[in-house]
Amino acid sequence: MITYSFLQHYWWFIMSTLGGLLVFLLFVQGGQSMLFSLSKNEDEKKLLINTLGRKWEYTFTTLVTFGAAFFAAFPLFYSTSFSGAYWVWMLILFCFVLQAVSYEFQSKPGNIFGPTTYRAFLFINGMLGTFLLGVAVATFFTGSEFTVNKGNITGMGSLGLVISQWQSPWMGLEALANFRNWCLGLAVLFLARTLASLYFVNRLNHKTLENRSRKFVLYNGIPFILFFLIFLIWTLVSDGFAVDPDTEVISMSKNKYFNNFLDMPVVSIFFLLGVVGVLFGIFATVFNPNFKKGIVFAGTGTVLTVMMLLLVAGFNNTAYYPSTIDLQSSLTLQSSSSSEFTLQVLSVVSLLLPVVVGYIIYAWRALEKKKLGLDDLKSDGHSY
Amino acid sequence: MDLLLNSAMVNWSRAQFAMTAGYHWLFVPLTLGLAIIMSIMESIYVKTGDESWKRATKFWQKIFGINFAIGVATGIILEFQFGTNWSNYSWFVGDIFGAPLVIEGIVAFFLEATFISIMFFGWNRVSKKAHLTATWLTTIGATLSAYWILVANAWMQYPIGMEFNPDTVRNEMTDFWALVSSSVAINKFFHAVLSGWGVAASFVVGISAWYLIKKRHIDFALKSIKMGAVFGFISFVLLAVTGDGSAYQVSQKQPMKLAAMEGLYKGQAGAGLIAVGVLNPKKESFDDDVNPYIFKITIPKLLSYLGYRDLNAFVPGIKDIIYGGYKLQDGTTALSFAEKKERGQKAVEALVNYKAAKEDGRISDVEVFEKELRDNYAYFGYSYLENPEDNIPNVHITFYSFHVMVIIGMYFILLFLVIWIYGRKKKLHSSRWLLYVGLWSIPFAYLAGQLGWIVAEVGRQPWTIQDVLPVKAAVSNLGTGHVLTTFILFAVMFTALLVAEVTIMVKQIKKGPEEIHNDDITKTVESKSKEK
Numbered sequence: 083m084i085t086y087s088f089l090q091h092y093w094w095f096i097m098s099t100l101g102g103l104l105v106f107l108l109f110v111q112g113g114q115s116m117l118f119s120l121s122k123n124e125d126e127k128k129l130l131i132n133t134l135g136r137k138w139e140y141t142f143t144t145l146v147t148f149g150a151a152f153f154a155a156f157p158l159f160y161s162t163s164f165s166g167a168y169w170v171w172m173l174i175l176f177c178f179v180l181q182a183v184s185y186e187f188q189s190k191p192g193n194i195f196g197p198t199t200y201r202a203f204l205f206i207n208g209m210l211g212t213f214l215l216g217v218a219v220a221t222f223f224t225g226s227e228f229t230v231n232k233g234n235i236t237g238m239g240s241l242g243l244v245i246s247q248w249q250s251p252w253m254g255l256e257a258l259a260n261f262r263n264w265c266l267g268l269a270v271l272f273l274a275r276t277l278a279s280l281y282f283v284n285r286l287n288h289k290t291l292e293n294r295s296r297k298f299v300l301y302n303g304i305p306f307i308l309f310f311l312i313f314l315i316w317t318l319v320s321d322g323f324a325v326d327p328d329t330e331v332i333s334m335s336k337n338k339y340f341n342n343f344l345d346m347p348v349v350s351i352f353f354l355l356g357v358v359g360v361l362f363g364i365f366a367t368v369f370n371p372n373f374k375k376g377i378v379f380a381g382t383g384t385v386l387t388v389m390m391l392l393l394v395a396g397f398n399n400t401a402y403y404p405s406t407i408d409l410q411s412s413l414t415l416q417s418s419s420s421s422e423f424t425l426q427v428l429s430v431v432s433l434l435l436p437v438v439v440g441y442i443i444y445a446w447r448a449l450e451k452k453k454l455g456l457d458d459l460k461s462d463g464h465s466y
Numbered sequence: 467m468d469l470l471l472n473s474a475m476v477n478w479s480r481a482q483f484a485m486t487a488g489y490h491w492l493f494v495p496l497t498l499g500l501a502i503i504m505s506i507m508e509s510i511y512v513k514t515g516d517e518s519w520k521r522a523t524k525f526w527q528k529i530f531g532i533n534f535a536i537g538v539a540t541g542i543i544l545e546f547q548f549g550t551n552w553s554n555y556s557w558f559v560g561d562i563f564g565a566p567l568v569i570e571g572i573v574a575f576f577l578e579a580t581f582i583s584i585m586f587f588g589w590n591r592v593s594k595k596a597h598l599t600a601t602w603l604t605t606i607g608a609t610l611s612a613y614w615i616l617v618a619n620a621w622m623q624y625p626i627g628m629e630f631n632p633d634t635v636r637n638e639m640t641d642f643w644a645l646v647s648s649s650v651a652i653n654k655f656f657h658a659v660l661s662g663w664g665v666a667a668s669f670v671v672g673i674s675a676w677y678l679i680k681k682r683h684i685d686f687a688l689k690s691i692k693m694g695a696v697f698g699f700i701s702f703v704l705l706a707v708t709g710d711g712s713a714y715q716v717s718q719k720q721p722m723k724l725a726a727m728e729g730l731y732k733g734q735a736g737a738g739l740i741a742v743g744v745l746n747p748k749k750e751s752f753d754d755d756v757n758p759y760i761f762k763i764t765i766p767k768l769l770s771y772l773g774y775r776d777l778n779a780f781v782p783g784i785k786d787i788i789y790g791g792y793k794l795q796d797g798t799t800a801l802s803f804a805e806k807k808e809r810g811q812k813a814v815e816a817l818v819n820y821k822a823a824k825e826d827g828r829i830s831d832v833e834v835f836e837k838e839l840r841d842n843y844a845y846f847g848y849s850y851l852e853n854p855e856d857n858i859p860n861v862h863i864t865f866y867s868f869h870v871m872v873i874i875g876m877y878f879i880l881l882f883l884v885i886w887i888y889g890r891k892k893k894l895h896s897s898r899w900l901l902y903v904g905l906w907s908i909p910f911a912y913l914a915g916q917l918g919w920i921v922a923e924v925g926r927q928p929w930t931i932q933d934v935l936p937v938k939a940a941v942s943n944l945g946t947g948h949v950l951t952t953f954i955l956f957a958v959m960f961t962a963l964l965v966a967e968v969t970i971m972v973k974q975i976k977k978g979p980e981e982i983h984n985d986d987i988t989k990t991v992e993s994k995s996k997e998k
Contacts, residue, residue, distance in 0.1 A: 140580075146542055157564055160556045168942075182536070186535040193966055193969070232635035242943065420560070420564065424561050434572055438577075442580050451591065464527075464528075
């Protein structure tokens with residue numbers, strides 16, 4: 083039976099899937115953050131830019147769809163988080179705007195700011211974009227300072243017309259005062275760099291860069307594991323935000339996220355599989371100089387791990403976007419979702435997703451039949 | 467009603483959104499139109515094997531690529547700004563408005579973003595036919611993307627397929643089909659996409675004219691200018707048709723916008739359409755007796771006909787809409803602003819009472835207040851307006867934008883027709899004056915596109931959702947300083963990127979299409995010999 087609750091959970095599953103895919107595709111950003119350190123000359127830089135530049139639209143499109151899906155399926159999150167954590171989201175957007183033009187503009191004659199400027203933009207997007215996305219997602223577990231009162235729109239309340247009110251004058255930047263948020267931010271940054279290194283090992287027809295990338299897998303993989311473990315353990319032992327399914331009253335619950343893993347064994351199994359996939363991808367690449375499939379294992383592992391982490395944030399009667407100053411304002415799947423009819427419509431549309439995945443796989447394989455070397459940049463008809 | 471909102475913050479949020487939309491529509495029209503042109507060129511290449519068409523395709527593809535990047539960059543900001551700067555809006559209508567945006571992402575944007583890679587990098591990696599398919603799929607993706615965005619925009623101007631839910635305090639979708647097949651959405655889609663085609667046609671014609679003036683890349687330029695002229699002529703003729711459709715719909719759904727477009731203060735039966743006019747700056751109020759025009763040339767009865775398909779129909783002016791009392795098309799009498807405001811206030815009070823009754827468990831009261839709310843909900847947004855003037859858009863901006871846009875549209879129909887005729891008579895080479903006119907007409911096509919959106923968006927003020935939610939009730943609670951800072955950052959960034967984009971395009975154009983390699987020439991000669 084497809085109930086309203088089922089649809090709300092189904093759409094949170096879709097959001098989690100998109101989130102997992104987005105974090106995997108952040109390997110593009112990770113690679114950008116290593117433009118200046120991984121390459122030693124112009125040819126190498128050009129090759130890295132062209133390898134990543136053929137994939138930037140996927141990350142960008144996934145981010146746009148992720149945002150739009152939140153708007154359509156969970157509009158109260160869209161209105162509360164984006165308006166409240168204004169500066170975090172704005173900085174993320176600035177980073178991505180700079181990225182969108184930089185690939186195309188950096189090598190074109192007449193780019194008045196010079197290629198180094200655009201490459202610096204790519205670097206900024208790679209560092210700041212990934213870190214801030216990690217920080218923003220961390221607040222799903224650590225909470226933010228906001229209130230929600232739908233009655234405000236009648237203008238009868240004391241706070242004026244606006245339904246979602248952010249209480250911190252820092253408009254989202256206060257999230258940087260929480261070390262746990264930093265940990266996930268840094269974990270995402272180093273994960274993106276690790277995935278990029280694995281991607282280079284797999285895709286580049288350039289021995290020097292391949293060997294250097296293997297070392298970068300280790301240099302970035304270790305801090306990733308460290309920060310991710312700190313965030314994970316801290317989250318598992320912390321109190322979480324539980325929702326009473328009958329009364330919809332929100333309360334603090336001891337070890338809520340740890341209990342969510344215990345209550346949802348399937349999620350736990352896939353989470354562990356994901357973690358193992360990422361670790362295998364990293365260590366097999368580091369210790370076996372002939373192993374090049376690390377990105378397949380780590381990529382799949384990343385999608386699974388992030389998906390399961392987001393499911394733990396929203397499933398099992400959990401408030402996925404908690405308010406630390408007014409518990410009852412915390413957003414839950416029930417309180418923040420679109421209507422049943424809209425979710426039904428969106429669910430029908432979501433059946434097209436396998437078709438989308440299908441043609442993405444076709445296009446990806448069509449362009450990746452052979453590895454990319456410097457010679458291909460001249461023969462492919464278009465290069466960055 | 468004490469709104470406790472800072473009007474400077476509302477205005478800066480508006481300015482930020484308007485600026486982003488304005489920049490976005492500088493880049494998107496060219497990509498929408500160029501996509502079609504380069505797809506047609508590549509189809510000819512695949513059909514004939516003529517390498518010069520491939521060369522032409524690749525040249526316009528380069529221009530497309532430069533525009534595409536900056537178009538998507540400004541587009542993402544627009545989408546997220548609904549959340550960042552218009553949070554009340556996002557909750558109040560997100561149940562309906564968000565759907566077309568996510569559908570755009572799933573069915574259109576992914577299509578475009580996926581196949582654009584093959585289009586750019588696949589020339590030597592996939593077969594000719596597979597490449598052509600990728601180019602067309604990129605074009606279809608871009609056009610579908612525009613459709614879903616325009617469905618969303620049209621819904622703001624003509625909200626249908628929804629119902630207000632007092633429990634969730636938001637509007638909820640009840641009929642998805644009504645949303646996507648709305649006559650306003652369909653017409654808006656064709657009008658906006660055709661305007662993109664018109665911009666691209668003027669661009670292709672102008673740049674090709676420049677090559678002909680400079681006597682460079684003659685074969686390429688002649689091919690492009692002829693195709694551009696035909697494409698442009700058809701686009702602008704169809705733009706006139708869809709423009710007529712827009713005017714008709716505006717008169718039915720947004721009569722205040724129509725009145726502002728024509729500077730019409732006092733309604734009349736058999737109203738004429740102003741062909742050319744100058745507004746009187748001394749007219750300060752809708753209610754004074756000052757003549758609104760200094761000068762005007764009117765085409766008799768045409769406004770009545772365009773608006774209502776009846777030469778003698780009554781077209782209400784601004785004053786009529788404020789004071790009401792005239793007969794509507796359905797035979798009822800139009801309400802005045804004061805009456806609408808009163809009913810809007812009743813709706814808001816009923817909502818407050820409904821919530822209180824529900825909380826207290828007063829079931830019979832709940833039903834009474836819900837009925838009162840539904841009876842008056844059509845005017846909910848008027849409760850936020852203070853004075854009649856709040857309900858009137860900026861007449862000067864709307865009037866001049868509309869008329870200049872129409873004049874430019876007519877000009878382009880004539881220009882493309884002349885270039886088409888000269889092209890058929892093989893006289894383009896010798897007609898340098900016409901080539902110069904073609905070149906210097908490019909900015910006017912962009913101007914017309916911008917003016918079209920100004921008419922659509924300024925003309926519908928004060929509403930974000932027609933009659934339901936005015937701009938000042940739709941915003942987020944941000945400090946003015948925050949919004950002003952991001953406005954400045956966006957302004958600097960967009961302007962810098964625009965300058966960079968223009969200089970890159972100029973360089974690419976000066977460089978011209980790539981010369982045909984010797985082996986390509988051999989292949990072409992061989993294929994032509996085989997045909998013979």
